[in-house]
Amino acid sequence: MQISSILVNLLNRFQPQAAVVMLVVAMIVGIATGIGVCLFRFLIGFMQNLYWHDLALKLNTINPWAIAIIPVLGGLVVSFLRIYIQQTEAGFSGLSNAVAKEGGRLPYAKIPLKTLAAAMSLGAGASLGPEGPSVELGSNIGSLLGQVLKFSSERIRLLVSAGAAAGLSAGFNAPIAGVFFALEVVLGGSLGAERSNLNNTITVVVIAAVVSGLVAQIGLGGEPAFNLPVYDVRGFWELPLYLGLGVLASFVAISFSKTLKISQDLFAGKIPRLAIVGEIPMPLKIVIGGLCVGLTATQLPEVMGIGYETVESILQDSPFSLWFRLLLLGAKLLLTGICFGSGFVGGTFAPAIFLGAILGSAYGQALGLIMPVTMPIAAPPAYALVGMAAVLAGTVRAPLTAVLLLFEMTRDYRIVLPLMAAVGLCAWMVEQIYPQQGKQVRAEADILQKIKIAEVMNSHPMSFRASMPVLQAAQVLTSGYFHSALVMDSSHQLVGIVTTQDIERNLSKRLNLMTVSEICSRDLLYTHADESLAEALRRMETRDLRQLPVVDRNITSRVLGIIERQAITTAYSTALTKQAIADKIAATKTELPNIIETEATSSMLTKDQVLRLTEQESIKSS
Incomplete structure (x- = not known):
């Protein structure tokens, strides 16, 4: 280029x-x-x-x-x-x-x-x-x-x-x-x-x-997404009501996420009982989805499209009945799932905001029917605002984003406290009931679990005698831009680890009279060479450490090396690259079988030789 x-x-x-x-x-x-x-x-x-x-x-x-x-x-x-x-x-x-x-x-x-x-x-x-x-x-x-x-x-x-x-x-x-x-x-x-x-x-x-x-x-234009009249929280006693909305929002968010997944699987032929149908071709899928949208447009146009006009009506306290609000909630949930699974292209932010607004307004309207007159509560649009943020947070798994987004969209800070309460509870419940972000963490752990510490550790780490003066150790560390060193006694047994932070913490003392054994960290966590990087990282995170000594399993005072957090990060990135290259090679093998056969015949090479050449070219291009 x-x-x-x-x-x-x-x-x-x-x-x-x-x-x-x-x-x-x-x-x-x-x-x-x-x-x-x-x-x-x-x-x-x-x-x-x-x-x-x-x-x-x-x-x-x-x-x-x-x-x-x-x-x-x-x-x-x-x-x-x-x-x-x-x-x-x-x-x-x-x-x-x-x-x-x-x-x-x-x-x-x-x-x-x-x-x-x-x-x-x-x-x-x-x-x-x-x-x-x-x-x-x-x-x-x-x-x-x-x-x-x-x-x-x-x-x-x-x-x-x-x-x-x-x-x-x-x-x-x-x-x-x-x-x-x-x-x-x-x-x-x-x-x-x-x-x-x-x-x-x-x-x-x-x-x-x-x-x-x-x-x-x-x-x-610079106007906020929604124009709101004034809504205030009536009292601190109303906060539990918003927590109740957070609980309901968590179930709506989970239902929304599952509806999207089920719809995708249904159209892809991955539902076990319907697998006999197989995957529906793309044009037919989207025809089915489009027909559902079109029929909805004739009967319930409020739920089609982006839906912000309906949300605006709800926030303006539109006189919808409670049953009609619940109908909109179910219809929007179902129609969004159909559109998403059938192949239409778009995001899930706007539908989540719509669902939250409908849920919150219905919840507020129901409270208005059952709460005594002596306990006045905020109008349904206030609950709609909180519901918007709560369902969005539970759907996208980003509570801070949801709180700030609703604040910026409405530019109204009066309900921030109930907003944060409902969003926090909803996000927590969703993660407990339907964990999803943990999948990425588990994927990282699976990769690190396959790599042994012995493959990555530094077998020749810097070490100091226990009797070395602190000032001399400081000069060695700073001159070589090192962060830490092992501290060994005269028998080459591990005493502890000294870091530049240890030296900084003792600068006010008479360092010229002190040895590294006096300031080093002795209460150490350590690991073994046959353990995985996942286990090493877990131990580092328990005390926010940057390195762990690797010791003999039978003689813990015998040091074999040191494993650093940066080395784990590098190993993880390398493993991802290695997997990507392997996937590329696998794809090349499936895409070019005929080419390999042709090349093997025309160039008088064996099929295995041509395959190796193809793998080499794939590695270069990756």
Whole structure:
């Protein structure tokens, strides 16, 4: 890529500071994402006008039921786009997996058509949201710039996270929530080195989110997403009522997540009792989903599309009956699952907000019917606000993002306390009942469980005599930029570990008269060479340690080496790369069997020889 080479040569020539480069690139990510989200929103509006104004007027003259075909027509176009771009894993789990396992290298070439598919889906009335595609758009822009500039995997991950923050910031006009979303969801499952440099990480993410939000305000306007009348919490005694809403929100969030999963499995032919049907072809899937959307449009239009108009009505205390609110809750849950599983493209933020608003308003209305007149409570819209944040937090598993997002969307801080209470309880209950974030942790543990400490440990660590003066030890550590050293007695038995922090804590004392044995840490945790890296990391985390001595299993005072946290991180990244290469080789074997046979015949090589050459080429290209 010629542009990539030119930019890299410029960076090599002028050699600007790394922090300056990252901040400039973060600004570019923010500007590009903000512009992209504005164009995406305009495209959604254009599609909605095309489908539901121009086309709907013509069809309505034929038969009022004919408008049910509109989502089907839009869905067919979406299905062909998805087949063309070969869309695979989507959503926030796919994004966090790409950050953790693929060094943030996303297939950015597909994002224009994928964004078009999302705009056509939402324009056709699919019960999904625009925020997921906005986040994906920003993440791919960050990945593109990182790959063009040939950054390291660590920096590309950071730019992907900055792009995600920029996408959410522009999509909701909520830069603070965008920052916390990137930290909670995108980087939350990564074992990478970003955590060791948190200040730089936050700075880059904040810059991208703020710039993107500013661009979106210029293009889309700076008004909050929802206009609210005044609602106040009536008293501290009302807080338990909001906790009750948090409990209900947890069950709605779990039901929502399970509905999405079941719908995907159903259309993919993965439901055991329905497996005989097999996977439904993409065009047929989306026709079924589009038909459901179209029929819903004729009978219950409040639940189709993004749904923010209905949410606005609820927050304005629209006179819906309690039973109608419950009907909207069930219909939205079912329709979103169908749209998601059938192949329409969109996010789950907006449906979660819709479900939370309906749940909260129904809960508030029910309380108004059963609470005595002597105990006045807040109006249903106040409970709707809290429900929006609670269901969103339970669905996305990002409580801080949900609280800040609702604050930025409404710009009303009067119900922050009940908001935090309900969100916190909902997020905790969801994680206890339906744990999902732990899957990434378990995946990391599975990888580290397969690697033995003996493969990674430093077998020749720095060591000091117990009688060495502290000042001399300090000079050795600082001159070589070391962090720690083992302390051994005259019999070469382990006494403890001395670190630069140990020396700093004793600077006020007379160090010239002290030895390292007097200041070293003696109450040590240690590990054995035949144990796994997962076990070593677990022991480090119990006391926030950076290293552990590796000792003989039978003679614990005999040191075999030392294992450091940084070495575990490196081993984990290497294992992921090794797995990616193995997957690439496996894919090459399945995709090119005929080529291998042809090459083996035409070049007079054996099949095994050609296969080895293919593996070598796959490794080079990876």
